[in-house]
Amino acid sequence: MDFFGHQDQARKRTRQLIVLFVLALFTLIFLTNLLVAGFLWGNPDIFPELGNKTIRDPSLLDIFHYMSWRSWLTISAIVCGFVGLAYFYKAVKLSGGGASIAETLGGRLLHPDSDDFYEKRLLNIVEEMAIASGMPVPQVYLLDDEIGINAFAAGFQPSDAVIGVTKGCLTKLSRLQMQGVIGHEFSHILNGDMRMNMRLIAILFGILCIGLLGRIILNTGARHSIYSRGRSQTTIFSNSSSKKEGGVPLFLIGLGFMILGYSGVFFGKLIQAAVSRQREYLADASAVQFTRDPQAIAEALKVIGYGGVGSAIGHSRREEFSHAFFSNAIYSHFSGRFGFLSTHPKLEERIRRIDKHWDGEWVAPQTLKQAYDESPQLAPKSTLNTEDLLTGVAAAVSAAIDYPAPANSTPANSTPANSVSDSALDQLSSGQPSSGQQLGDQETNRIDVEAKLTAAAHDPMNARALCYTLLLAPNTSLVYDQQLDLIKQFCGEGLYQSVNQLTPLVVLLNESKRLPMIDKAIPALKLLSEDQYTDFKQLLVKLVQADGKIDLFEWCLYRMILQYLNPTFNKAKAVKAKHGNAKKILTDIETVLSFVANHGNETLEGAMKSFAVAANTGGFDDIQLQARTSSFKTFNIALDTLTEAFPHVKGRVMKALAAGIQVNGVEAAERELVQTIGAILECPTPDLFD
Numbered sequence: 020m021d022f023f024g025h026q027d028q029a030r031k032r033t034r035q036l037i038v039l040f041v042l043a044l045f046t047l048i049f050l051t052n053l054l055v056a057g058f059l060w061g062n063p064d065i066f067p068e069l070g071n072k073t074i075r076d077p078s079l080l081d082i083f084h085y086m087s088w089r090s091w092l093t094i095s096a097i098v099c100g101f102v103g104l105a106y107f108y109k110a111v112k113l114s115g116g117g118a119s120i121a122e123t124l125g126g127r128l129l130h131p132d133s134d135d136f137y138e139k140r141l142l143n144i145v146e147e148m149a150i151a152s153g154m155p156v157p158q159v160y161l162l163d164d165e166i167g168i169n170a171f172a173a174g175f176q177p178s179d180a181v182i183g184v185t186k187g188c189l190t191k192l193s194r195l196q197m198q199g200v201i202g203h204e205f206s207h208i209l210n211g212d213m214r215m216n217m218r219l220i221a222i223l224f225g226i227l228c229i230g231l232l233g234r235i236i237l238n239t240g241a242r243h244s245i246y247s248r249g250r251s252q253t254t255i256f257s258n259s260s261s262k263k264e265g266g267v268p269l270f271l272i273g274l275g276f277m278i279l280g281y282s283g284v285f286f287g288k289l290i291q292a293a294v295s296r297q298r299e300y301l302a303d304a305s306a307v308q309f310t311r312d313p314q315a316i317a318e319a320l321k322v323i324g325y326g327g328v329g330s331a332i333g334h335s336r337r338e339e340f341s342h343a344f345f346s347n348a349i350y351s352h353f354s355g356r357f358g359f360l361s362t363h364p365k366l367e368e369r370i371r372r373i374d375k376h377w378d379g380e381w382v383a384p385q386t387l388k389q390a391y392d393e394s395p396q397l398a399p400k401s402t403l404n405t406e407d408l409l410t411g412v413a414a415a416v417s418a419a420i421d422y423p424a425p426a427n428s429t430p431a432n433s434t435p436a437n438s439v440s441d442s443a444l445d446q447l448s449s450g451q452p453s454s455g456q457q458l459g460d461q462e463t464n465r466i467d468v469e470a471k472l473t474a475a476a477h478d479p480m481n482a483r484a485l486c487y488t489l490l491l492a493p494n495t496s497l498v499y500d501q502q503l504d505l506i507k508q509f510c511g512e513g514l515y516q517s518v519n520q521l522t523p524l525v526v527l528l529n530e531s532k533r534l535p536m537i538d539k540a541i542p543a544l545k546l547l548s549e550d551q552y553t554d555f556k557q558l559l560v561k562l563v564q565a566d567g568k569i570d571l572f573e574w575c576l577y578r579m580i581l582q583y584l585n586p587t588f589n590k591a592k593a594v595k596a597k598h599g600n601a602k603k604i605l606t607d608i609e610t611v612l613s614f615v616a617n618h619g620n621e622t623l624e625g626a627m628k629s630f631a632v633a634a635n636t637g638g639f640d641d642i643q644l645q646a647r648t649s650s651f652k653t654f655n656i657a658l659d660t661l662t663e664a665f666p667h668v669k670g671r672v673m674k675a676l677a678a679g680i681q682v683n684g685v686e687a688a689e690r691e692l693v694q695t696i697g698a699i700l701e702c703p704t705p706d707l708f709d
Contacts, residue, residue, distance in 0.1 A: 043226065044098070044099070044102060044226070047098060047226070048094065048095045048098050048099070051094055051098050052090065052091055052094050052095070055090065055094055056090070101228065102225040102226060102228065103225065105224055105225040105227075105228035106221050106222060106224065106225035108224075109220065109221040109224040109225065110221045113217055113220065113221060114590050115590070116173075116174050116175055116179035116180075116181070116586060117157075117158075117172070117173035117174030117175075117179055117180050117181035117213070118158065118160075118179075118181050118587075120171075120173040120181075120183075120220075120340060120343070121160035121173060121181050121183045122160075123336055123340075124162060124183065124332075124334050124336060124337070124340065125162055125163070125164060125165075125334055126160030126161060126162050126183050127160060127161050127162075127163055128158060128159075128160055129141070129142060129158075129159045129160065129161055130543075130546065131476075131477035131478075131542045131543045132474075132477040132478050132543070136390070136391070136394075136397055136398060136399060137189045137190055137390070138161070138189070139397045140194060140197070140390070140394055140397055141159060141161075141184060141189055141197065142159060142477075143397070144194065144197050144198055144201050145157065145159050145182055145201055146539060147198075148198070148201050148202055148205050148309060149205070149538060150535050150538060150539075151309060152205050152208075152209060152309065152703055153694065153697065153703040154177045154180075154205075154208065154209070154538075154698075154703035155177065155178060155538050155541045155579075155582075155583045155698070156538050156539055156541050156542050157172075157174075157177075157180045157181050157182050157208075157542075158181045158182075158542050158545060159181070159182050159183075159184065159542075160181055160182070160183045160184070161183075161184055161185075161186065161189065162183060162184065162185045162186060162332075162334075163186050164186070164333065164334075165185035165186055165187060165332055165333060165334070166185070166186060166187040167185055167187050167188075167328075167329050167330045167331045167332060167333075167348075168185065168187045168188045168191055168192065168319070168322060168323050168328060168329070168330050168345075168346070169184075169185045169187070169188055169330045169331075169332060169344045169345050169346055169348060170182065170183060170184045170185065170188050170200050170201070170203075170204055170344070170345040171183045171204065171340070171343045171344045171345065172204035172205070172207045172208050172212075172213055172343070173213060173216070173217070173343060174208070174213050174217075175213065175214055175217060175586075176213075176214070176586075176594065176701045177208055177209075177701055177703055178582055178583050178585075178586050178698070178701060179586035179587065180208050180213060182201065182204055184200075185332070187328070188200060188345075190384075190387075190390075191322060191328065191384035191385060192319055192322060192384070192385060193318070193385045193389070193390070193393060194390075194393055194394060195310075195312065195314070195315050195318065196315060196318045196319040196322060196385075197319070198309075198310045198312075198315050199306050199310055199312075199314075199315030199316030199317070199318070199319045200306075200316070200319050200345055202305070202306035202307075202308075202309035202310045202315065202316065203302045203303060203305070203306040203316060203345055204302075204345065205305075205306075205309060206301070206302040206304075206305030206306055206308075206309065207298070207302050208703075209305070209703055210298070210301060210302065210305065211666065212298050212302070213343075215298075216342060216343045219342060220339055220340060220343075223339060224339060227339075292342070292361055292362045295342040295362045295363065296361070296362070296363060296364050299363050299364055299369070300364065300369070300372060303316055303369055303372065303373060304372075304373075307373065313373050313374060314374070316373060317370050317373045317374040317377070318382050320346070320366050320369055320370050320373075321366075321370060321377075321380075321381050321382040322381070322382045322383070322384055322385075323346055323366060324366045324367075324381045325381035325382055325383055325384065326381070326383075328384060329350065330344070330345070330346035330347055330348065331347070331348065331349065331350045332344065332348040332349070337349060341362050342362040344362075344363075346363055346366070347361060347362065347363045348362075349362075465527065465528075465529060468524050468527045468528060469528070469532060469536075471524055472485065472521070472524050472525070472528060472536055473536070473539055475517075475521060475524075476536060476539040476540035476543060477539070477540075477542075477543050478543055479543045479544065479546045479547055480513065480514055480517060481517050481521070481543075482540035482543040482544050483510075483514065483544070483547075483555055484514055484517035484518045484521055485521055485525070485536065485537075485540055486537065486540065486544075486555075486559065486576065486580070487502075487506055487514075487518055487558065487559070487562060488518050488521045488522050488525045489525060489533060489536075489537075489572075489576060490502070490559065490562040490563060490573060490576065491503075491518075491522065491525075491562075492565070492566050494522075496566075498565050498566040501565050502562050502565050503515070503518070505558065505561050505562060505565065506518055506558070506562075509554065509557075509558045509561075510558070530687035530688075531687050531690065533572065533576075533687075533691065534575065534576075534579065534691050534694055534695070537576060537579055537580070538579075538583075541583045541584070544580075544583075544584055545584060545587045549588055552584060552588050556580070556581075559576075559577055559580065560577070563577065569651075571618065571688050571691065571692055572688065572691060574651060574695075575691045575692060575694075575695040578695055578698075578699060579695055579698055582698050582699055583698070594662050594663060594701065595663065596663060596664065596665045596666075597663040597664075598660070598661075598663055598664040598665065598668060599664075599665040599667075599668065600668075601638075601639065601664075601668050601671065604660055604661065604664060604668070605639065605641065605642055606657075607656075607657035607660040607661055608637070608639055608642065608657075608661070608672060609639075609642040609643070609645060610645060610653055610654060610656075610657035611654065611657050611658065611661065611672065611676070611696065612630055612633045612634060612637075612639070612642070612672075612675060612676065612679065613630060613644050613645035614645075614648075614654045614657075615629075615633075615676055615679060615680065615689070615692060615693065615696075616629040616630040616633065616644060616679055617644075617645075617647040617648075618688075618689075618692070619679070619680050619683070619686065619688075619689040619692075620683060625682075625683055626644060626647070627644055628682055628683075629679045629680065629682045629683065630643075630644040630679065632678050632679050632682050633675040633676060633678055633679030634675065636674055636675045636678035636679070637671040637672060637674060637675030637678075638671060639671070639675065658696065658699050658700070661700055662699065662700055662701070664700075666702070669700050669702045670702070672700070673693075673696070673697055673700070673702055676693045676696065677693060680693060
């Protein structure tokens with residue numbers, strides 16, 4: 020699946036939508052001018068300077084004489100200003116990223132260490148799909164009051180994305196069906212649909228506000244008209260003072276603005292629905308790729324159609340977010356009969372595109388007993404406390420082997436590092452690579468170790484301890500003791516003990532599982548307070564700084580933490596694409612490809628071969644391998660530039676990097692470096708190394 024191409028399509032479609040909405044806005048401006056001209060035509064003594072004073076006893080066609088250039092400019096400015104302010108207001112409300120939408124819809128954040136059976140199953144599925152798609156594990160929100168089967172993904176980019184799931188989806192779908200739904204939502208993230216949806220919400224709200232303004236004017240005019248009639252016996256069609264006071268005109272103006280506003284929304288939703296339907300077909304196809312089982316998404320759709328289970332959302336704000344859901348959030352007989360107004364294709368059409376041999380039978384929702392039988396390991400039973408499990412495993416492993424701590428010895432393909440700079444934060448942005456950690460015995464109890472470390476990653480305190488443990492020097496060095504002292508000094512006895520318990524487990528962890536373990540820890544780390552997050556980052560820097568050098572893994576870990584957590588503790592901002600022509604940023608591309616080639620090969624010949632393959636794969640001509648450098652500074656500057664490239668350019672860079680590091684076999688450090696680059700570029704690549 021060409022996710023980069025689909026991202027560019029989504030971006031182009033967004034531009035088309037903006038153009039179409041601007042045209043709709045111009046239509047509203049014209050109709051508003053016509054409405055005001057009609058008002059002046061019927062009331063020539065009100066604001067005479069806006070009309071043509073020479074007209075006497077005007078006919079219906081003379082209404083256009085009241086559309087002077089002054090009134091046109093004034094009204095146009097008012098309408099555009101009002102819509103613009105409404106759009107800006109909504110954009111600010113959405114600046115909190117995907118979490119703001121989930122909370123608006125009444126979503127409840129699920130903690131990664133939840134004990135509820137259904138919640139644990141959902142969190143496990145989301146985690147699995149995130150790792151498979153090469154992106155951070157998103158936070159998950161549950162809409163407790165919604166019994167329909169539905170879900171959504173929201174956010175500006177993968178680093179601040181959230182998944183929302185209804186209670187009906189949680190309890191009525193099997194594990195396989197849930198995988199299909201979550202895979203569908205992940206594809207929206209990877210295809211760039213989330214950003215388009217966020218913009219649609221703000222634009223649609225801006226036009227909708229014209230209708231809301233009309234409703235306010237209508238209500239005000241109606242009340243004023245009733246009040247005026249109470250003081251006078253004249254009718255509402257007379258030329259009495261009550262009419263001049265503005266009751267009836269206000270009523271009619273309000274009615275006109277309501278018609279205008281909701282007409283704009285009608286055309287806006289018409290465009291919105293047409294685009295949304297096509298993206299849903301694409302997301303269904305992508306979900307099949309993620310789950311590798313067409314029945315996953317097909318059966319989920321069949322459950323929605325079973326016996327009126329449905330996918331309707333009851334929340335009052337459902338309309339403005341309806342296009343972001345997995346299935347139709349609003350049931351409308353009119354839109355159901357006339358599909359062009361529906362935000363989603365019909366269930367039957369979606370199912371037959373995936374399952375061409377469907378016999379028309381729907382699938383019954385899963386029962387609780389069936390869910391327990393399907394996932395017995397998650398079913399309620401007597402369990403040990405997570406800390407007790409960690410303590411027991413640590414004691415058992417310690418008794419069995421005399422474990423070495425994670426080593427920072429320099430591998431053959433790594434460059435020796437010099438001392439770090441004075442600025443602690445700059446060290447991890449422009450430091451020098453030396454080596455990846457060398458882990459201990461990777462064969463003993465690997466699966467069990469991963470399970471225990473995953474359990475630790477789901478707890479906010481143990482998630483921090485896990486990150487600290489991954490940065491520890493060999494336990495035979497003085498640096499190791501200094502690092503432990505720093506942890507005890509900054510974090511206290513509790514977290515210090517957690518590090519001691521996790522150390523023998525981290526020793527047994529396969530190198531290729533290190534960054535995925537950080538991915539799993541992200542939801543728990545997002546639960547930290549701002550002060551805790553600040554202290555967490557500072558201690559990470561001090562632990563790296565303790566041995567006087569920075570290796571590739573340390574740089575990767577710190578940059579991943581910043582990439583995934585900064586949008587949570589700061590306002591999430593969508594990076595604006597500026598560079599659509601790769602030739603204009605060829606020097607930056609050359610820098611990134613050279614850095615990876617040099618640090619993935621111990622010889623100049625190997626680096627040149629890797630670089631040549633990468634450049635050829637990406638289609639980058641007229642570039643050459645730069646000299647090896649031990650500084651990250653130029654590399655980081657180049658990455659900053661590439662973050663502003665269009666998706667198809669980023670896609671070419673990522674494919675080039677993947678091809679380059681496979682020339683001489685993919686090492687763990689190389690893979691981690693490329694995956695970190697992908698994270699920084701907001702460019703998840705689920706099939707990068709396939």
